[in-house]
Amino acid sequence: GESVGLHLPTLSVQEGDNSIINCAYSNSASDYFIWYKQESGKGPQFIIDIRSNMDKRQGQRVTVLLNKTVKHLSLQIAATQPGDSAVYFCAEITGGFKTIFGAGTRLFVKA
């Protein structure tokens, strides 16, 4: 069946280091993926997206990588800052509209 899951429920990194958050998906027909960030007391916020015809997309300090061969998605955060501490969700969009969210990974940034 369809599923979107995360390899690690928590990730702890030192301030200034790079962070990598991983996500696996099972539906090879999914054509759009999104990473969301949820800070304490707030709803999830869109960070970056990528379409299935791409394998990499860069934003400000964030990069999303898509490996369709192994159905794997990752979010890389460069020079992680305390403000990056949050729960990160991947989302898989199939058929244009059906969205499935992963369980989330909590990122802790140590000063």
Next chain:
Amino acid sequence: ETGVTQTPRHLVMGMTNKKSLKCEQHLGHNAMYWYKQSAKKPLELMFVYNFKEQTENNSVPSRFSPECPNSSHLFLHLHTLQPEDSALYLCASSQEARDTDNYGYTFGSGTRLTVV
């Protein structure tokens, strides 16, 4: 502010109470959603409204009743809830159109509900 506003932010209610959650979006989106977020679980889709019409009810108990009077407002009416219904209830909106470049959701900050 994300453009999606939810009220109240916090709500404590007894199992026999009736209350309503409100969501309002000023983004011109045509689809609105209710999600339930419990600890250590993925976001659970509850209801979807597209152009004010309910297009999905994800096997939600009848003690939760959605209402969408127009494309900018969404309510979740609560009645005879159980303690296990305590969670963060998130509203989201999106633009459902084949020619959109962005299928992402804009979420509100949620209502933290505690049922006692």
